[in-house]
Amino acid sequence: MKRTVIIDALKSTDFNSQINVKGWVRTRRGNKNVAFIALNDGSTIKNIQIVADLDKFSEESLKPITTGACLSVTGRLVESMGKGQTVEIQAEEIEIYGTADPETYPLQKKGHTLEYLRDIAHLRPRTNTFGAVFRIRHNMAMAIHTYFHEHGYFYFHTPLITASDCEGAGQMFQVTTKNLYNLKKDENGKIDYSDDFFGKQTSLTVSGQLEGELAAMALGKIYTFGPTFRAENSNTPRHLAEFWMIEPEVAFIQADELMDLEEDFLKYCVNWALEHCIDDLQFLNDMFDKTLIERLRSVVNTEFVRLPYTKGIEILEEAVRSGKQFEFPVYWGCDLASEHERYLVEEHFRKPVIMTDYPKEIKAFYMKLNADGKTVQGTDVLFPAIGEIIGGSVREENYDKLVAEIERRNIPMKDMWWYLDTRRFGAAPHAGFGLGFERLMLFVTGMQNIRDVIPFPRTPKTAEF
Numbered sequence: 001m002k003r004t005v006i007i008d009a010l011k012s013t014d015f016n017s018q019i020n021v022k023g024w025v026r027t028r029r030g031n032k033n034v035a036f037i038a039l040n041d042g043s044t045i046k047n048i049q050i051v052a053d054l055d056k057f058s059e060e061s062l063k064p065i066t067t068g069a070c071l072s073v074t075g076r077l078v079e080s081m082g083k084g085q086t087v088e089i090q091a092e093e094i095e096i097y098g099t100a101d102p103e104t105y106p107l108q109k110k111g112h113t114l115e116y117l118r119d120i121a122h123l124r125p126r127t128n129t130f131g132a133v134f135r136i137r138h139n140m141a142m143a144i145h146t147y148f149h150e151h152g153y154f155y156f157h158t159p160l161i162t163a164s165d166c167e168g169a170g171q172m173f174q175v176t177t178k179n180l181y182n183l184k185k186d187e188n189g190k191i192d193y194s195d196d197f198f199g200k201q202t203s204l205t206v207s208g209q210l211e212g213e214l215a216a217m218a219l220g221k222i223y224t225f226g227p228t229f230r231a232e233n234s235n236t237p238r239h240l241a242e243f244w245m246i247e248p249e250v251a252f253i254q255a256d257e258l259m260d261l262e263e264d265f266l267k268y269c270v271n272w273a274l275e276h277c278i279d280d281l282q283f284l285n286d287m288f289d290k291t292l293i294e295r296l297r298s299v300v301n302t303e304f305v306r307l308p309y310t311k312g313i314e315i316l317e318e319a320v321r322s323g324k325q326f327e328f329p330v331y332w333g334c335d336l337a338s339e340h341e342r343y344l345v346e347e348h349f350r351k352p353v354i355m356t357d358y359p360k361e362i363k364a365f366y367m368k369l370n371a372d373g374k375t376v377q378g379t380d381v382l383f384p385a386i387g388e389i390i391g392g393s394v395r396e397e398n399y400d401k402l403v404a405e406i407e408r409r410n411i412p413m414k415d416m417w418w419y420l421d422t423r424r425f426g427a428a429p430h431a432g433f434g435l436g437f438e439r440l441m442l443f444v445t446g447m448q449n450i451r452d453v454i455p456f457p458r459t460p461k462t463a464e465f
C-alpha cells in the first residue's frame with residue numbers, strides 16, 4: 001500500500017479508510033488490552049498515534065517496538081478520542097523495519113541536554129528539537145532563494161577553492177596535495193608550490209564576494225549561497241569554522257539602498273519562518289525560550305535604527321560615564337566587541353541596528369572610502385541576542401583608490417589583477433553584503449549555540465561525523 005506522510009495523515013478526514021504510514025517510534029505505552037505507539041516520520045513535529053489491540057497483536061510481537069524502532073503500519077484511520085490529536089490509526093498490520101535495542105540506543109524518551117546531543121549528532125535529527133531546527137533550516141534556505149528570485153537576482157556559484165583572501169584576515173584553510181612529510185623548499189626556505197595541484201598556494205574561500213562582484217558587473221544583481229570556511233580559533237557560541245553565507249551583490253546602488261535591502265531581506269526571512277514553520281517555532285518557544293515568537297514578530301514590525309559608528313561610540317562612552325562596565329575599552333577606532341553591540345541593540349535602542357561609516361582601519365580593503373578620508377561605507381546589521389548578523393558595504397569602485405588601499409595593506413597585487421579589472425573596464429558603483437546563515441538560524445530558532453543550528457558543526461578540535 002502507498003505510504004501517506006504523517007503530516008498529511010494528520011490532516012485527513014477520510015475516516016475508516018485504509019492507510020499506511022512509516023516512521024520511527026517515539027514512545028510506546030499501554031495496558032493489558034491495548035498498546036499506544038507514537039510514530040514520527042520527520043514530516044512534522046507532530047506524532048501520529050497508532051493503536052494496537054492486544055487481541056490482534058501478541059505481546060511478544062510488540063516487544064521489539066521500542067523507542068527508536070522503525071515501523072511500517074497499515075490500518076484504519078479513525079477519529080481520535082485522545083486529547084490534542086484529531087486522528088489515529090487502528091493498526092491491522094505492523095512490519096518492523098529496524099529495531100533499536102533499549103539497552104544501547106542513546107536516545108531514550110527523557111529529555112537530553114543539548115551538549116549530550118552534540119556528541120551524538122548522527123542521531124540528534126531524530127529528536128523533536130533538532131527535527132524542528134532542521135525543518136526550519138530548510139525553510140530559511142527556501143525563503144532566501146525565493147526572495148532573491150522574486151526580486152530579479154541570479155544565483156551565481158562562486159568557487160570554494162581560491163588563491164585570494166577576500167577578507168584579508170589570514171584565516172584560511174590551505175588546500176594542497178603536497179606530501180607534508182617531504183616539503184620542497186626554495187633557497188630562502190619558502191615552500192615551493194609550483195608542483196602542487198594548482199601550481200600555486202590555494203585555500204578554502206572565506207567569502208564569495210570578490211567573484212560575486214565580477215558577476216554583478218555583468219548580470220546586475222546576483223547572490224551566492226554556499227559554504228565558507230574560516231580558520232579563526234574562536235571557540236564561541238557564534239563562530240563556526242565551516243558556515244554558510246548568503247552574499248548578494250548589486251550594481252548601481254548606494255549605501256541607503258543597501259541598507260533598505262538588508263532590512264527588507266531580513267524581515268522577509270523572519271516573516272517566512274512565522275508563516276511556514278509555526279508548529280516548530282511554537283515547540284521551540286515552549287521548550288526553550290518563551291519570548292521567541294514575540295521577538296520574531298517584533299523584528300518584522302520594527303524599523304531598524306541606522307547609526308553611524310561615531311555616534312555609536314558616543315553612546316557607549318556615555319554609558320561608561322554613567323557606570324556601565326564593559327570588559328573591553330571603548331574609544332573611537334576600536335573594533336566593537338559583542339558586548340558593545342549587544343548594549344546598543346538590547347539595552348539602548350531595543351531594536352536591530354544597522355551601523356555605518358566605520359573607521360577604515362578595522363574594515364576590509366574593498367570598502368568605499370568616505371569624503372572624510374577616515375571612515376568607510378560599511379553597513380553591518382546588529383541583532384538582539386546575536387550581535388553582527390550581516391556584514392556589508394558599498395564597494396570602492398575607483399581604481400586608483402582601491403589600488404592605493406591594496407598597496408597600503410601589502411596585499412599581493414598580482415593575485416588581484418582579475419578583481420581590479422572590474423575597476424578598469426566599465427567600473428560601476430555597487431554594493432553588497434554577507435549574511436551568516438547560521439547566525440540567522442540562531443535568531444530564528446532562539447537556540448543559544450551555533451553548533452545546534454547546523455547538522456554537523458566544524459569548530460576548533462572537532463570534525464566528527
Ligand code: 4AD
Nearest residue numbers: 207209239240243247389390391432433434436439
Ligand atoms: O563580516 P564578514 O566577514 O563579511 C564578509 O565576508 C563579506 N565579504 C561579505 C560581503 O560583503 N559579501 O562575514 C559576513 C557574515 C557575518 O556578518 C556573520 O554573520 C557571518 O558572516 N560570519 C560567521 N558566521 C559563523 N561563523 C563564523 N566564523 C563567521 N564569520 C562571519
Ligand code: MG
Nearest residue numbers: 380388390391
Ligand atoms: Mg564582519
